[in-house]
Amino acid sequence: MKKTRIRIDELKSDFATIKGLELSVGRVIEEEWEEPIGPTPFPSITDLREWDLKLLKRYKPFYMPFCDVCCLCTFGKCDLTGDKRGACGLNMPAQQSRIVLLACCIGAATHIGHARHLVDHLIEKFGRRTPINVGGTNVEVEAPVTRLVCGIRPRTLGDLEEVLDYLEEQLTHLLSVTHTGQEGSNIDFESKVFHAGMIDQVGMEIADIAQISAYGFPRADPDAPLVELGFGVVDREKPVIMVIGHNVPPAIEIVDYLNDLGLLGEVEVVGLCCTAHDVTRYNPKAKIVGPISWQLRAIRSGIPDVIVVDEQCIRADALVEAQKIHAPLIAASEKNCLGLENRTDDDPDKIVDDLVNGKVPGVLILDPEKVGEVAVKVALKVAPKRKKFKVIPDVSEVIEGSKRCRQCNECRRACPNDLPIPAAIKAAAGGNLDKLNELYDDCIGCARCEHACPENLPIHSFIVKAAEKKMKEETFKVRAGRGAIQDIEIRKVGGPIVLGEIPGIIAFVGCANYPKGGREIAEMAMEFAKRRYIVVTSGCAAMSAGMYKNEEGKTPYEMFPGDFDAGCLLNVGSCVSNPHIAGAAIKIASIFARRNLRGNYEEIADYVLNRVGAVGVAWGAMSQKAASIASGFWRLGVPVVVGPHGLKYRRMLLGRADREEDWYVYDARTGKKVYVGPTPEHLFYAAETKEEAMVMIAKLCMRPNDTTKGRAIKLTHYIDLHKRLYGTMPEDIHLFVRTLADLPVTMKDEITKILKEKGWKETVIPDPTLLPRLIRKSEA
Amino acid sequence: MMKAEPWQKAEIPGPKKALVITKPEVVVAMIKRAKRPILIAGSKVAEIDIAGEKLIDYVIKLAKAGKIPVVATAHTVGEFLKRGFKPDGFMPIVDIANRLKDPEWEGLDGNGPYDLALFIGMQYYVEWLILSGLKHFAGGLKTLTLDGVYHPHASWSFPTLSIEDWAKNLRVIIEKMEAGM
Ligand code: SF4
Ligand code: SF4
Ligand code: SF4
Numbered sequence: 001m002k003k004t005r006i007r008i009d010e011l012k013s014d015f016a017t018i019k020g021l022e023l024s025v026g027r028v029i030e031e032e033w034e035e036p037i038g039p040t041p042f043p044s045i046t047d048l049r050e051w052d053l054k055l056l057k058r059y060k061p062f063y064m065p066f067c068d069v070c071c072l073c074t075f076g077k078c079d080l081t082g083d084k085r086g087a088c089g090l091n092m093p094a095q096q097s098r099i100v101l102l103a104c105c106i107g108a109a110t111h112i113g114h115a116r117h118l119v120d121h122l123i124e125k126f127g128r129r130t131p132i133n134v135g136g137t138n139v140e141v142e143a144p145v146t147r148l149v150c151g152i153r154p155r156t157l158g159d160l161e162e163v164l165d166y167l168e169e170q171l172t173h174l175l176s177v178t179h180t181g182q183e184g185s186n187i188d189f190e191s192k193v194f195h196a197g198m199i200d201q202v203g204m205e206i207a208d209i210a211q212i213s214a215y216g217f218p219r220a221d222p223d224a225p226l227v228e229l230g231f232g233v234v235d236r237e238k239p240v241i242m243v244i245g246h247n248v249p250p251a252i253e254i255v256d257y258l259n260d261l262g263l264l265g266e267v268e269v270v271g272l273c274c275t276a277h278d279v280t281r282y283n284p285k286a287k288i289v290g291p292i293s294w295q296l297r298a299i300r301s302g303i304p305d306v307i308v309v310d311e312q313c314i315r316a317d318a319l320v321e322a323q324k325i326h327a328p329l330i331a332a333s334e335k336n337c338l339g340l341e342n343r344t345d346d347d348p349d350k351i352v353d354d355l356v357n358g359k360v361p362g363v364l365i366l367d368p369e370k371v372g373e374v375a376v377k378v379a380l381k382v383a384p385k386r387k388k389f390k391v392i393p394d395v396s397e398v399i400e401g402s403k404r405c406r407q408c409n410e411c412r413r414a415c416p417n418d419l420p421i422p423a424a425i426k427a428a429a430g431g432n433l434d435k436l437n438e439l440y441d442d443c444i445g446c447a448r449c450e451h452a453c454p455e456n457l458p459i460h461s462f463i464v465k466a467a468e469k470k471m472k473e474e475t476f477k478v479r480a481g482r483g484a485i486q487d488i489e490i491r492k493v494g495g496p497i498v499l500g501e502i503p504g505i506i507a508f509v510g511c512a513n514y515p516k517g518g519r520e521i522a523e524m525a526m527e528f529a530k531r532r533y534i535v536v537t538s539g540c541a542a543m544s545a546g547m548y549k550n551e552e553g554k555t556p557y558e559m560f561p562g563d564f565d566a567g568c569l570l571n572v573g574s575c576v577s578n579p580h581i582a583g584a585a586i587k588i589a590s591i592f593a594r595r596n597l598r599g600n601y602e603e604i605a606d607y608v609l610n611r612v613g614a615v616g617v618a619w620g621a622m623s624q625k626a627a628s629i630a631s632g633f634w635r636l637g638v639p640v641v642v643g644p645h646g647l648k649y650r651r652m653l654l655g656r657a658d659r660e661e662d663w664y665v666y667d668a669r670t671g672k673k674v675y676v677g678p679t680p681e682h683l684f685y686a687a688e689t690k691e692e693a694m695v696m697i698a699k700l701c702m703r704p705n706d707t708t709k710g711r712a713i714k715l716t717h718y719i720d721l722h723k724r725l726y727g728t729m730p731e732d733i734h735l736f737v738r739t740l741a742d743l744p745v746t747m748k749d750e751i752t753k754i755l756k757e758k759g760w761k762e763t764v765i766p767d768p769t770l771l772p773r774l775i776r777k778s779e780a
Numbered sequence: 781m782m783k784a785e786p787w788q789k790a791e792i793p794g795p796k797k798a799l800v801i802t803k804p805e806v807v808v809a810m811i812k813r814a815k816r817p818i819l820i821a822g823s824k825v826a827e828i829d830i831a832g833e834k835l836i837d838y839v840i841k842l843a844k845a846g847k848i849p850v851v852a853t854a855h856t857v858g859e860f861l862k863r864g865f866k867p868d869g870f871m872p873i874v875d876i877a878n879r880l881k882d883p884e885w886e887g888l889d890g891n892g893p894y895d896l897a898l899f900i901g902m903q904y905y906v907e908w909l910i911l912s913g914l915k916h917f918a919g920g921l922k923t924l925t926l927d928g929v930y931h932p933h934a935s936w937s938f939p940t941l942s943i944e945d946w947a948k949n950l951r952v953i954i955e956k957m958e959a960g961m
Contacts, residue, residue, distance in 0.1 A: 062878045064913035068794025081796045082916055092916050413789045418904055452789070515903070647874075647909045654878045658885075688823040688906060691855035695870065726870070727858025763896055 006578050038600025042166050045173050045195050050189035053601045054770050056660050059653040059683035063096040070095045073180045089399035097189035104196035105175045107628030112167045113514035119160050122214040135214045135220030138486040144583035145205045151599030160206050170199045176361045180334030197631025205579035205598025212483050217281035220484040222563040225284040230474035233287050234270050239383035241375050241714050242304035243271040246312040248278035250332040255283045273573030280480045291512035291540030293444045297464045302390025305383040308375050311335040328355035329362035332371045333337045340364040352377040368644045398462045402429035404455045414452035433466040440467035441517045478546035479557045481573020485584040489564040494592025498611045500710015501564045504701030505534045505583045508541040510618030510626045518544030520690045532566040536581050543570040585612045609637025610768040613701035616640040639680045646686040667766030671775040674766040676704035677735040691725040704768035707772025708741035716744040734758040784939045787904050787929035798937040804952040811846050814896035822902030823854035831947035835901050840865045840951045845957035851876050877910045881918040900926040
């Protein structure tokens, strides 16, 4: 569609004066851009359906309902057990996929809403014409996901609005699909799930490129500064402002205000979750306490003198907990008002007085600048009064409290990780806090145990007390989020990745709902970095990846360089930085392989699926945002591994390695169908244990396009990890060997024997594609 | 205390709930009656201690006594091999569940679909969800959990038992199977 744009800079008439009016009809298609536009710019909810159906034919949904019923409308509850249908005619697969779609719509809405707020704010502060700049001359493809999906290249902050309009429109359609009596097919729901994920990727990209450009975050910088991370890094002698959430402007205003007063460094600005990432990208003097699930322990430890919450993943009881430690709370987002009075238009000093004197426990301030001023003034005045008042009991209180325990098991039955709390409490009653201390490592800090306890024991606080020493020793480093990947880095690694010689790109992303603590992330990240995979991190997982020290006291980000290259470990940033990871895969197709990006989603996804050995790992995935982030990767052909709690997303997308017919692709050179083995075997898969995940990650990096040398390298890692962690050879090696040249030299005899037993036959390595229209057209 | 209540209290299943196994002999009868049973051993079998032994040792005895094929999930195969027992297969829990759901899957040995799947030794919520998937979508399959906690999404489950009672039940099952009863 062509856009008609009418611009009136100034118009005066007898009735009115109009200034700067801009009207536009339809969409602008940039004509100076020589790259031809692909078939699907600004795709509708069905434009990529054919591609989705191809993926879903191979990776079929496996549903695991939490319960048997649907209760979404007043016809219900409906029992959908087995092949029953509800009053509206819906069956269980459709209901489950509808829930997945709802989750992804929530996730996408959260990022897109975040992006809208951010872009509005930045336009107001810096102007519409502020150029998009994510890496200067090092990054020409500034917005790979947006280019791919929308077919436009945004030049200024103002250009992002059109993209946001599109995303909001799509989201409205998608959400409407979940209404009673809309979509009836689970597969079509799934296709819409993919669409939600795709627009979510665009929304996140918009948010991150806007904030990088306007705030001057690291621009694709492999040497982004190392920032302090962990409980132990907070200087408790100083006034502490703690920021929690995802939308960074209020936190930045705090830093700016402190800077203006010359007090940065005198007052600690510390954060949890993505706001922490983003404020350290702005100023590396800010510090990161840790991932989102540490909120409760951070507050109860009495560290913050004032708490500023913005949006997303914030505990709904943050205000209640803040009151317990006498720390005022400032809510800074429309999304999360917490029942507080809106003081946005009040005199800052009046607000400060009310908070300092305890007249109100908290306030809502919807002006980031005012938040900055109020938070700083409050922190300075409250700190001497509070004296870091905390609600963590002392040892004698833990022991005495534990004596009241009835050993009823209610706490354990409420604990998401089934931690042996009663035994630990029993030991504590006898004066031994070691077992409570051990729980700390696996505790996700949810406090469900406390709510279940008939004796109202503050169990989580007991655990925190028992682990106090350990917590204070938590001093780590994380590289501030670097943002995008440079074009030159893509040129360097594109070949080795597509040929398989760099064994894979592994992205540790997402939340902190870990089955066995965050250390598993650090262990996995280091293992793959040592094996010379490219290891990328973002969000809470990026923090957990840094929480380890080797014998020399070095943390993983100090052990491995921050480039996008083999054997490196790089943090792209917060949740909204995830599209830089997808973007890297996309840029491999465009910069390295010279495929057209613009509005050309299907072809690029086909390229990524068949050639780019990338795997996303969301080991502690918890949120709806994590669901939509994952689905954005699925549509692009990148498999995602989640931890065991990820099963609670209620459906997997699983390939069947044993069904030969599922694993044929076209050879673009000849048009013949060629068996390529289960590469990659799954699109969405939950592992029970870290060991299982690691073996699967290595396996999922294999792609049909791997050269024999590349496949041999990938097989080496797969077999090596399998032998070490499973204690035996894999039983499916024959599915991944195309010719004998694929065999790792050191294992040749052993594998040849297996191949014989399995009746293996040689096959060819195609120029792989799932798209018949690409036959004989491939340039690769 | 024997309670047919989910172990994790918020896990409310819906109308169709597992029949409660009141005595271990019922399990023996179910296995005997099944034409093609299979035993799925989860990631925690080598972690859980019961009555001085690891759960995995019970699993091995039961599999041998009942000649039941075993699939080890996660990375548990190594633990079996360390004990000199070779499971009939090993694969991720989601993979075995996805195959069990498929009426056309011919089984590990190619001899046709299974009619009874026994589960043991997984995280409660993992097994909960897997059993739910099978309850809804694996029409011809019955599921039985040998865990000592109530699993309403199974076809049959013990109520939640003390460790001692659980161990006793498992021992009785193994003895009866060994005795060919
Ligand atoms: S949406 Fe359909 S299945 Fe759900 S409660 Fe309403 S009628 Fe029943
Ligand atoms: S706070 Fe920790 S111990 Fe308590 S229920 Fe949550 S995870 Fe379990
Ligand atoms: S819920 Fe409370 S009383 Fe019951 S076992 Fe746990 S700590 Fe003890």
